[in-house]
Amino acid sequence: MNFRSVLGTLGMAAIVAATSAAASAQSNPYNYNPNYNYSNPYQYRQQSLVDVGKIARGVQGGINHLNRDSRDYGGHRVNAISNLQNAENELQQAAAYAQAHGYQMPPPPAPANPAYRRAPNPYANNPQLRSDLSVERVQRNVQHWIRRLSRDSRDFGGHRAAAIDWLQRANSELVAGIQFAQSHGY
Secondary structure, rough: OOOOHHHHHHHHHHHHHHHHHHHHHHOOOOOOOOOOOOOOHHHHHHHHHHHHHHHHHHHHHHHHHHOOOOOOOOHHHHHHHHHHHHHHHHHHHHHHHHHHHHOOOOOOOOOOOOOOHHHHHHHOOOOHHHHHHHHHHHHHHHHHHHHHHHHOOOOOOEEEEEEHHHHHHHHHHHHHHHHHHHHOOO
């Protein structure tokens, strides 16, 4: 075998490798990582902690939204805020438990883009409608948080289960508040 034939064979191998890589990228539109080891406890434990941190920040945002609402919804909004505060406390304790037991802490979130501008609120002149939409949005988020926590394999010293319980209570209060608003013609 001479030098040219070896060089030609290597060139063909490079073309085949590039073609298969391009085909693989096109057949993977959701960025599924085939090299991710789902049985690796370190990777799954880190994902669990990321979920707890994200949900704790989301719960705080939900509390802030409900605190700004203009109506009380028959006392259900205040009860939901109390339940969400208890859930947030449990999630913070879950994060502390994870840190105390050597779970890998997630990297800090990327800083917000200072050029980002929020779209103007079309309901700014209707505080009641804005309040109703806020309660409904928080209620949908609470359902999402319950689903995510329910799928998590780690219990974080019992704090995950307690947080789910408080979130379910908050969800019940928010549903009752929405029904109260509808029955009273809000």
